[in-house]
Amino acid sequence: MRVAVDDVSLYFDVEGCGLTARGDEMLSRPTLLLLHGGPGADHSLFKPEFSVLADVAQVIYLDQRGSGRSDRSEPEMWTWTRWADDVAAFCDVLDIRAPVLVGSSSGGRVAIECAARHPDLVAGLVLESTLGAPTSLDESLEVFERRGGQVARDAAARYLGGDTSPAAAKAWADHGLPLYAGASDGDMASRRARALINDEVQAHFRAGGCGPADVTTALATAITCPTLILAGEDDPVSPATAASRLAAILTSTTAQVEVLAGVGHGVFRQAPQKAFEALRTFVRDIPVTAPAGDRPQAARPHSRF
Numbered sequence: 001m002r003v004a005v006d007d008v009s010l011y012f013d014v015e016g017c018g019l020t021a022r023g024d025e026m027l028s029r030p031t032l033l034l035l036h037g038g039p040g041a042d043h044s045l046f047k048p049e050f051s052v053l054a055d056v057a058q059v060i061y062l063d064q065r066g067s068g069r070s071d072r073s074e075p076e077m078w079t080w081t082r083w084a085d086d087v088a089a090f091c092d093v094l095d096i097r098a099p100v101l102v103g104s105s106s107g108g109r110v111a112i113e114c115a116a117r118h119p120d121l122v123a124g125l126v127l128e129s130t131l132g133a134p135t136s137l138d139e140s141l142e143v144f145e146r147r148g149g150q151v152a153r154d155a156a157a158r159y160l161g162g163d164t165s166p167a168a169a170k171a172w173a174d175h176g177l178p179l180y181a182g183a184s185d186g187d188m189a190s191r192r193a194r195a196l197i198n199d200e201v202q203a204h205f206r207a208g209g210c211g212p213a214d215v216t217t218a219l220a221t222a223i224t225c226p227t228l229i230l231a232g233e234d235d236p237v238s239p240a241t242a243a244s245r246l247a248a249i250l251t252s253t254t255a256q257v258e259v260l261a262g263v264g265h266g267v268f269r270q271a272p273q274k275a276f277e278a279l280r281t282f283v284r285d286i287p288v289t290a291p292a293g294d295r296p297q298a299a300r301p302h303s304r305f
Contacts, residue, residue, distance in 0.1 A: 042068025
């Protein structure tokens with residue numbers, strides 16, 4: 001499905017109902033709004049794992065501006081701020097109230113921006129292998145080296161340091177990219193093959209066009225909703241130590257950190273049982289907001305139309 005949001009048409013998909021019948025009443029269920037990574041990838045990276053949550057929540061998959069099946073727009077609009085405001089506008093158009101934003105990798109950076117800019121909208125944050133946690137390059141390179149030796153560290157240093165040469169790209173593909181995941185994530189080749197990826201967004205990000213990757217203390221303190229941070233112990237891109245650092249600067253709310261052993265970048269893919277157990281527990285404690293039609297309304301003047 002597609003919906004017009006400001007100047008673009010955004011693609012989204014839905015699993016699970018927002019209202020469920022029980023006896024003589026209709027009960028509201030929480031809404032999980034999934035924000036993919038990349039940046040420049042698409043919502044398919046969440047499938048099929050997130051289908052299991054359709055029994056307790058309405059799961060909404062969204063392709064962000066410039067990505068997947070949504071309109072590409074212009075490069076100057078591929079920013080954390082614009083993507084975050086798109087999420088808020090998307091929710092406004094579809095009357096989605098108090099969603100839990102589930103952000104993966106760079107999608108976590110978008111979710112953080114949205115929760116800070118639109119605190120009255122977001123009921124909760126789930127940040128998985130998130131970008132945005134204050135991280136040094138050396139911190140990431142240490143994990144690359146621990147997992148792949150000096151050759152992996154050198155390849156990552158070139159690519160993550162901004163080297164755009166074909167030689168650097170090949171070294172990264174051979175020695176760095178395979179270490180994104182842990183040993184349990186064996187199907188990344190098929191996931192990438194079926195995803196609609198806009199490489200121009202990734203290049204824009206690497207050139208700094210999306211804005212600062214790290215979350216500032218000022219931005220973090222603007223977040224007031226409960227937050228769950230899921231990190232992989234073997235993640236070289238979003239190290240677990242950085243996840244703990246992010247939680248520490250979320251001083252205006254409660255932030256829970258779960259670090260999963262033997263897991264790289266992509267907790268939900270590699271450890272779905274533990275990750276979804278933590279997510280279900282987290283969502284269970286967040287109040288559900290009923291749809292607009294279920295809330296009492298002020299009396300309206302009579303009309304013959």
